[in-house]
Amino acid sequence: MGYANRILRVNLTTGACQAEPLNEKWAQLYLGSRGLASRYLVAEVDPKVDPLSPENKLIFATGPLTGTIASTGGRYTVVTKGPLTGAIACSNSGGFFGAELKFAGWDMIIFEGRAEKPVYLYVEDDQAELRDASELWGKSVWETEEWIKAKHQDPLIRVSSIGRAGENQILFSCIVNDLHRAAGRSGVGAVMGSKHLKAVAVRGTKGVKVKDLKRFLAATNAAKQVLATNPVTSQGLPKYGTQVLMNVINEVGALPTRNMREVQFEGADAISGEAMHRPRPSDGKPQLVTNAACFGCTIACGRISKIDKNHFTVKNSPKYWGASGGLEYEAAWALGADTGVDDLEALQYANLLCNEQGMDPISFGSTVAAVMELYERGVLTAEQIGFPAPFGSAEALAKLAELTAKGEGFGRDVGLGSKRLCEKYGHPELSMTVKGQEFPAYDPRGIQGMGLAYATSNRGACHLRGYTVASEILGIPEKTDPLTTEGKPELVKAFQDATGAFDSAGICVFTSFAWTVADIAPQLDAAIPGEWTPERLLEVGERVWNLERWFNTRAGFSAKDDTLPKRLLEEPAATGPAKGMVNRLGEMLPKYYEVRGWTADGVPKPETLARLGVDV
Structure with a gap:
């Protein structure tokens, strides 16, 4: 009850997909998702293993409330040893993929080994098999999801995949589901790419049972009322998303700016949640189209946005003109305040590339900020980077996003993350990281x-x-x-x-x-x-x-x-x-x-x- 009581073990080396019972003792101790997957990882993976070797394992895990009517019950986590840090990695994602995995009757998938050639896992309720993904290798997250749905002639399949960033093992690559929801941090996408696993596609029809339905309905309804009457979850987050924080954090003097040299950004309002609502001078329309919700969510903090099609970044790229995932606070900060860029459309463009090719915008933006400081100090030159890259340059941000997403030129250095990049160029002190992972949007001073x-x-x-x-x-x-x-x-x-x-x-x-x-x-x-x-x-x-x-x-x-x-x-x-x-x-x-x-x-x-x- 609440659990499917089964996990799927996929040996990518042999191609075997086998069901096994959930360890119920561990479930009582670690509950599910992050906790339970971490227990499996600790039991099965040597902590000193190379994160990108076949000996590392990659675990997709749901929680006991995933797929139920509990509000926000759509989460799943990806647990592995992270290549960005060398520490345990657990990245959490929303959207609809996690619930679909539970509907198919699985609490968890454990991937082990490495496939000889690109594959994707197709799961339909009890049936699971690895299929050839040679046609998908080199494709973006967006192209991959479209291809899989067309291949199986089912628009309701839920897909979790990597883009070129994960294939190229960019150390902050992520795993993206539902086009713009992501298990975003610590390089879990690089581990997936190292295993030649392009995607996981799931279709489930079983639903989720609970121990006491009447009591569960009462408990979830009571909890939803709490969310409905709280000003943050009923007003602030639905209207502005996490971007409600941009001006707030700037005012309290804790908005890291220009690679954390400063604590306030003069351009904060121009890249804020409020700015996303304002009509643009170019076309009279706001960037924000609507808010959106993940599976079972009664908050709906997600952003769906449209970039200005006349902006220099997309003027000749119609594929980016449609409504897509919009800026969250952490992404807007990393791509904006941390790089000194106050061009909201440039931030959205870089964010779209992160979604399209599967990159963590926090680590990407923070690494670009380090590049810009190295450039301004004269450590890096325009010749080395390929173009000038001062703080505040929307052009440099856009070009670095393109190069990093493709794994080309100086983008390969950016893909190392700021710790390794700053060490490479002799200034490790300019990497704003802990354990090798870049800071989020709050200055600890x-x-x-x-x-x-x-x-x-x-x-x-x-x-x-x-x-x-x-x-x-x-x-x-x-x-x-x-x-x-x-x-x-x-x-x-x-x-x-x-x-x-x-x-x-x-x-x-x-x-x-x-x-x-x-x-x-x-x-x-x-x-x-x-x-x-x-x-x-x-x-x-x-x-x-x-x-x-x-x-x-x-x-x-x-x-x-x-x-x-x-x-x-x-x-x-x-x-x-x-x-x-x-x-x-x-x-x-x-x-x-x-x-x-x-x-x-x-x-x-x-x-x-x-x-x-x-x-x-």
Whole structure:
């Protein structure tokens, strides 16, 4: 109940596709999706494995609420060892693919080995087989989805695939489903490309059963009412999407600008959610067409946009003129404020290329920002790049997006990510990364808790592993001062554990603007075996966090990796409320280790692992 109780194991080397029962003991401990897939990965993959070798595994996993009527129950995760970081990688995606996988009767797919030639997996309920994808290799995500639907004469097939970025093993390539939803971070698309797996196509007709339907209906309806009456989930996100944050974060002095040299961007309003609503001077139409929802979602924060067809980037490219996935906050920030570009249409163009060819716009934009700083310092020249690339150049942003998507010219260097690129050109200090992964859109000098969250994130710099911005800026569930460090270790741990529970349930973390684990527990308790309380859910989240940390420790990570770039620790913010401040990570990290039950060196203590039942 709630689970399909089956996983599909696909050996790409031999071509075998076999069903096996779900490990129900692990499901009770790790719930599903992020947690359960991580447990399988830890059991089956050597933490020291080369992420792009056949010995690494790639896991697509649903949660127990995926495919149900629970709001936002369309999520799935991709878990592997990430090539961008060398750490455990877990990328979460929405859309409709996850629900379809559950409808077909599968909780999880585990891919192992490597195919000799390009293949795609076709799943139709109980039937699963690998098929030749030679015709698809070299095609974009958009072309791949269209080809598969035409091939099987079924427009309702859900497709998750890689574009040329994944084929070329760009280290921040992602896996895209439903044309513009993505398992976006840590290079999961590169792992898929290394296995010669082009796509997964799923058609399911089974539905999902729950333990107690009457109680489940009552619990999900009550939870939906909470979302419907919360101003963030009923007004802000539907109208502006995550882009509601652009002007807010800029005003509080925490919008990283020009490779995080500055904390406020003078062009923020021009690339904001509000700007997406404004009529363009060129044609009198706004970029935003409508909002959109993933499967089962009652929030509908997605953006569907139309680029200005007279913009220099697409003037001769009609294929980009139609309505497609629009800018989210993180993408708009990385492609915009971080590069100093305030041309909204150029940002949308780069975003379209990221969707089309499967690239993470956060890592791409942040890497371009590093390139622009290297260019302005004279380390890189126009001859090396192929053209001038100063901060603020929409032309350079567009050209670098094209080259990186194709894996051509200087785009091959950009595809390394900023850590390796900056090391290559002798300035590792200019890479704004943690554990090799680029920062998201919150400057930790202006939001102290996020600095600790970034430094300790198991998958490298990430806002979706402990979004203390909710408390420090938005006052959810209660307001804390973003400029102080007191209480932040406890706050970060609480957010990290709760997020682990949300992710493992198979729902969207955006519900946490309105919900707590007390809203999820009744839904799970009615849907799946066992008794589920808020306390048990938080324990699941803590267990998942420690399991991930255990993997990373054995992969070679240590306390020295729980840090931030020198720029954020030594160069004070020059403007805004945080003027004169750096991130005071050193004040928070020892206490964080203490509240986690780890040693002073950041290693989970045996008694902590025993208490949580992390039996590895």
